[in-house]
Amino acid sequence: MAEAFYIGMDLCTDFTQMSYYNDIKREPESISQLNNKETYMMPNILFYSRDTEHWYVGGEASEARFSEDGIIVDGLFENLQNTEPVEIAGKKYTYKELFLMMIKLHVDSFLYRYEQAVVKKLVITTPEYNRELHQILSGLYEIMGVPEDAIEITSHMDSGLYYIFNQEQELWVNSVALFDYNADGLNYYRVDITRNRKPEIITVIHEDYSSQMNLAKYGTDTFSMDNDFARIADYEVKEAYISSVFLTGIGFSNKWMKKSTNVLCQGRRVFVGQNIYTKGACYRAVGGEYKDFYERFFIETKENVLFDVGISLGDEKDTFVPIAEGGKQWYNTRGHIEVILDDTDRVTLIYKGRHIDFEARETVKIHGIPKRPNKTTKLDISVEFDNPSEGAVIIKDLGFGRLFPTTNKIYRKEFSYVKDNSLYN
Incomplete structure (x- = not known):
């Protein structure tokens, strides 16, 4: 019987990191390179060997390029918009195809270590939402031969929260500080928890310090970098009571922190990784095992939807049926239901705040459909978002089997929510 793995992938421009869920330890475990068990950052490069007619990825590609005759393929992120085909061993590839191949090979390089292994769920986290990248990744499940819902895309912000709130x-207990010092510079995130209500509310405050602190600015001057970071850290940790501090990013990979360490470690625990x-x-x-995360907390960030979208059943209790529930990133917030009209040609849409006193309604008249007997018009109602506050409700006529074929009519109702609890259509 095949062993099924839950895998997390941090997909960045130059490197990829992966982890799998260790059922015995009941926590994620980092996946090292196949040819170097001390290295966990896998280069985003491919190498095709003419000698073996085999594709290599990551550290194996870096190694094979010096020992075998072949073609190296790098700059995959930078060339995603490049439509010029690349010919390798007599076959033409687009950069998008090579990019998806690279991701699959990264995963395969781990699965191959076991006699029989498959992907149960793969969550890919990227620094931030990128529409083109998400569209490309939406086809990854076909390349990997897994169900569509076996692959999910999220952001560093979301996966950072998942990591923090799965620690002791x-x-x-109080606020948490996360400093991310990557190639683009320093970013700071403060995670606050409002505990006097249910669900408890997680809010994230973000400060961009990349213009003040970036790797290009300092070069080898780690003394100045330490002083500048100590100043920023001292200011931020005084703004709230911080229980713990997490430091991540290649900027923290070298041991340059001295003064800043003294600032951060005053009465709080500090982790670098x-x-x-x-x-x-x-x-x-892993999802299901950690579903309490979403049941206990409502997450309010710049990318999360703050309201539910649904319909009223029109019964005596005015029952609300959600179609898309808020509390998640807008690009992962969607849903659909099927309804049968009962003595009406209208659908009442409801927009309902998750943790704020807000509700808006509007009625959509289903026009242009031939008159049919009662309860013989079935509709598909779906919700999609364009950003955290704007989206559309799409209503499709499904007809009713062979007796009443669909008209293929589609009704689109756009909506826009603003922070004063108003809704515009």
Whole structure:
């Protein structure tokens, strides 16, 4: 019987990191390179060997390029918009095809270590939402031969929260600080928890310090970098009571912190690691076991939807049926239901705040459909978002079997929510 793995993947421009859920330890475990068990950052490169007619990825590709005759393929992220085909061993590839191949090979390089292994769930975390990248990744399930819902895409912010809130509770009794110092510069996230209500509310405050602190600015001047970071850290940790601090990103990979360490370690625990996002994605992949995360907390960030979208059944209790529930990133918030009209040609849409006193309604008249007997018009109602506050409700006529074929009519109702609890259509 095949062993099924929950996998988290941190997909960045130059490197990929992965982790899998260890059932015995009951926590994610980082996946090392196949040819170097001390290295966990896998280069995003491919190598095709003419000698073996075999594709290599990551560290194996870096190694094979010096020992075998072949073709190296790098810059995959930078060339995703490049429509010029690349010919390798007599076959033409697009950069998008090579990019998806690279991801599959990264996963396969782990699965091959077991006699029989498959992907149960793969969650890919990226620094932030990118529409083109998400569209490309939406076809990954076909390449990997898994069900569509076996692959999910999220952000560093979301996977960072999943990691933090799966640590021991004493680390997040109060606010939590996360400093991310990557190639683009320093970003700071403060995670606050409002506990006097149910569900408890997680809010994230973000400060962009990349113009003040970036790797290109300092070069080898780690003394100035330490002083600048100590100043920023001192200011931020005084803004709230911080239980713990997490440091991640290649900027923290070298031992340059001296003054800043003294600032951060005053009465709080500090953790440094490059695997926070991949392990957070892995916790999310496990999903069901950690569903209490979403039941206990409502997450309010710049990318999350703050309201539910649904319909009224029109009964005596005015029952609300949600179609898409808020509390998640807008690009992962969607849903659909099928309804049968009962003595009406209208659908009442409801927009309902998750933790705020807000509700808006509107009625959509289903026009242009031939008159049919009662309860013989079936509709598909779906919800999609364009950003955290804007989206559309799409209503499709499904007809009613062979007796009353569909008209293929589609009704689209756009909506826009603003922070003063108003809704615009």
